[in-house]
Amino acid sequence: MAINIQMPALSPTMEEGSLAKWLVKEGDTVKSGDLLAEIETDKATMEFEAVDEGVIASILVAEGTDGVKVGTVIATLTVEGEEAAAPAAKAEAPQAEAPKADPTPAPKAEVTPAPKADAVPAKAAPSDGERVKASPLARRLAQASGLDLTSVQGSGPNGRIVKADLESAKPAAQSAPAAAAPSAAPVAQPAAQAPSGGQDFGIPHEAVKLSGMRKTIARRLTESKQTVPHIYLTVDIRLDNLLKLREQLNASLSGRGIKLSVNDLLIKALAVSLLQVPECNVQFAGDTLLKFQRTDISVAVSIPSGLITPIITDAGTKGVAAISAEMKDLAARAKDGKLKPEEYQGGTASLSNMGMFGIKQFEAVINPPQAMIMAIGAGEKRPYIVDDALGVATVMSATGSFDHRAIDGADGAKLMKAFKALVENPLSMLA
Incomplete structure (x- = not known):
């Protein structure tokens, strides 16, 4: 008996996907754990493994097909013994009919044109x-x-x-x-x-x-702007102390092959500020408010097909070296489309940094169902008051976008103040 291979649900929310590539062909023998196909979801391309052992009897959905619903039969698999027996049974059928053709005249045996005649009406049937x-x-x-x-x-x-x-x-x-x-x-x-x-x-x-990822981005951000009342709060933050600390840390970590980025330190600062202002580490859920005890920071990463947000789990308690190593690994696998669903789905807040593009300031769209996202602009030399005197400092603008259903403006302001204090006095977040 043939075993149906169905389009799998590769994440709890997956309803359909694209069959990006078949890694097997009809007639191939597979065993449990062998890779069958690459399935493209809305955020990543994941490999689909065989569960049963047998021979690929037929491929029913061609590679490159979009919008394949979960549960759709995409191929059939037969046990090797059955595969060998099936052709033998088919071969016996014509031999069984052959004796019937012997007593009949030759013209009747040439009923082969009949299928051709049937084929003509079949084309015209529509x-x-x-x-x-x-x-x-x-x-x-x-x-x-x-x-x-x-x-x-x-x-x-x-x-x-x-x-x-x-x-x-x-x-x-x-x-x-x-x-x-x-x-x-x-x-x-x-x-x-x-x-x-x-x-x-x-x-x-x-x-x-449009790719599946681009469709999802369009749908989710449209939903966010239409249903989430955004409030935006901006602060200017002096970076000089953070840049000095980064230089010192990189010098001490060079032997371990770790090089901290400014973004790594900002991830840590956002996570710690959320621990200090737990009123912002929340999520609106209809008639309830979810208050999180852990700070999981989703970090926006640009990839060729769109934008994805891998998650640094429990960033508030991790050291910056661990955050840096984890972020590099997640970003590399995100660009290859190899993230697991649990590595980009969830998160309690997001951070989006466009400073590397020279963007001075921007207001990010909240990533639902989260309730806040921190938008980071470029650090640049600006006139700045230092010790009650006008001087020049490296300053960046950071803008927090908050879901006003879950976070009041005053609480959002507390978070921005805490974030600014941690970035300007970075040793305090490493204690």
């Missing part, structure tokens, strides 16, 4: 009222250009007609509509150029399909 299988984009393009979808052979899953099928069919199929209604062709052209519903105004462009 024109008799059945719904043609085609993607929404293919339908819009066909309608705009006057193509008859029943005359197009689909190359997508289960014979579904996709955009590429129409492009190969256009030269032959467009001539008849053009002759019948020449005035329709110019009107249809703009619609075909902007299949997404937008207007391109005739500007040369390329339509790029």
